[in-house]
Amino acid sequence: MSDYKNFEAEILVESPGRINLIGEHLDYNGGQVLPAAINLKVRLHFRKNGSSKCNCYSKNYDDHFAFDLNQIKISEKEWHNYFLGVVHFIDQAHPNKIGGFDCIVESELPIGSGVSSSAALECGIAKGLDQLFSIGLTDDEIITMSRDAEHHFVGTKCGIMDQFAVVRGKKGNLIRLDCNDQSYKYVPADFNSYAIVLLNTNVSHNLATSEYNLRRQECESGLKSIQAKYPGQKVLAQVPEEIVNEIGPGLASKTFDRIRYVVQENARTIAASEALAKGDLMTFGQNLFESHSGLSQLYEVSCPELDFLVDLAKSFEGVIGSRMMGGGFGGCTINLVQHDQVDAFIAAASQAYSEKFNIQLSPFTVAIGDGVKLVS
Numbered sequence: 001m002s003d004y005k006n007f008e009a010e011i012l013v014e015s016p017g018r019i020n021l022i023g024e025h026l027d028y029n030g031g032q033v034l035p036a037a038i039n040l041k042v043r044l045h046f047r048k049n050g051s052s053k054c055n056c057y058s059k060n061y062d063d064h065f066a067f068d069l070n071q072i073k074i075s076e077k078e079w080h081n082y083f084l085g086v087v088h089f090i091d092q093a094h095p096n097k098i099g100g101f102d103c104i105v106e107s108e109l110p111i112g113s114g115v116s117s118s119a120a121l122e123c124g125i126a127k128g129l130d131q132l133f134s135i136g137l138t139d140d141e142i143i144t145m146s147r148d149a150e151h152h153f154v155g156t157k158c159g160i161m162d163q164f165a166v167v168r169g170k171k172g173n174l175i176r177l178d179c180n181d182q183s184y185k186y187v188p189a190d191f192n193s194y195a196i197v198l199l200n201t202n203v204s205h206n207l208a209t210s211e212y213n214l215r216r217q218e219c220e221s222g223l224k225s226i227q228a229k230y231p232g233q234k235v236l237a238q239v240p241e242e243i244v245n246e247i248g249p250g251l252a253s254k255t256f257d258r259i260r261y262v263v264q265e266n267a268r269t270i271a272a273s274e275a276l277a278k279g280d281l282m283t284f285g286q287n288l289f290e291s292h293s294g295l296s297q298l299y300e301v302s303c304p305e306l307d308f309l310v311d312l313a314k315s316f317e318g319v320i321g322s323r324m325m326g327g328g329f330g331g332c333t334i335n336l337v338q339h340d341q342v343d344a345f346i347a348a349a350s351q352a353y354s355e356k357f358n359i360q361l362s363p364f365t366v367a368i369g370d371g372v373k374l375v376s
């Protein structure tokens with residue numbers, strides 16, 4: 001398998017990463033989000049091998065592993081579990097369709113940096129197996145099985161947004177997704193003379209998983225307290241801010257901050273997408289800056305590196321909006337930058353960042369692309 005250059009694949013699937021313009025930490029709170037698939041992707045080459053064995057090779061990790069279809073159990077190595085989980089859930093819903101296969105994965109996405117290399121991988125596996133074995137999975141099945149693999153095999157209790165964007169992404173469009181009922185519509189991403197620039201901090205603080213799970217608990221407990229007086233309130237992101245302000249002061253102060261952030265971010269996401277529809281990019285960008293303030297001060301999922309880059313972006317004339325993107329504690333900032341200022345912005349940010357933190361910044365400009373697809 002490691003001689004991947006001579007590997008003769010039957011099919012090739014490309015599966016993109018995703019960005020989220022605004023609506024952070026809202027997917028598990030039933031809120032509105034505004035993601036899109038990007039032009040950077042993972043490529044997955046598949047072939048059947050006629051046995052009950054599955055061989056998987058990650059070019060990025062130069063690592064190979066094999067498993068038997070009759071013996072699927074969670075592995076100690078995280079990346080194995082994306083394969084094991086997706087195979088498990090497909091097999092549960094469509095027994096005896098999957099046979100042995102070989103798969104090579106090569107990704108141009110930064111891994112673990114908030115552009116969802118994980119959803120790209122798991123949705124790419126699901127799409128590839130669907131095509132290779134003519135299973136007939138619907139897009140909804142690919143989304144939910146990939147999410148279930150991440151929950152139950154990898155152990156990340158992610159929302160639905162990442163898989164949704166990876167599967168339903170459409171070139172030139174954002175997806176306005178309601179994570180409560182999963183209704184969605186495409187919103188043309190008319191950024192005119194602005195480019196989408198991601199600045200990868202190249203840090204990932206190890207608080208990310210524990211704090212992520214804690215935020216979920218804090219939000220659940222905040223909603224329960226609200227429901228004690230207002231049982232009709234089923235979805236945190238949809239609770240009117242007056243109710244949050246009435247109940248909040250009686251809660252632990254951190255819980256109040258968390259739920260305030262959620263309802264404010266939901267309102268900001270709606271305002272931002274309305275501004276975009278009207279072509280009001282300044283208001284759209286302003287909402288991104290405010291989203292970052294909320295994430296940093298109320299939701300407390302930022303870190304010094306992310307705050308530094310957003311502050312720098314605020315003072316840079318060609319940038320109209322900037323915020324941390326993804327779970328937080330590292331990963332990327334997303335910036336809307338005037339096209340003719342992109343190089344200057346990247347140069348200034350890279351220099352200031354390495355002077356301050358002694359870490360190399362990884363900047364990249366992304367375009368909005370299509371969702372996971374069979375290429376050949």
Ligand code: ADP
Pocket residue numbers: 042058059060061078079080082105106107110111112113114115116117118119121156326
């Ligand atoms: P993100 O989704 O933001 O990139 P995650 O921590 O959710 O970050 O997912 C990263 C994990 O996904 C990696 O630790 C690895 O287990 C898996 N992964 C992603 N891309 C690859 C790849 N090309 N090869 C092997 N594993 C990968």
Ligand code: MG
Pocket residue numbers: 116117118119162
């Ligand atoms: Mg992920």
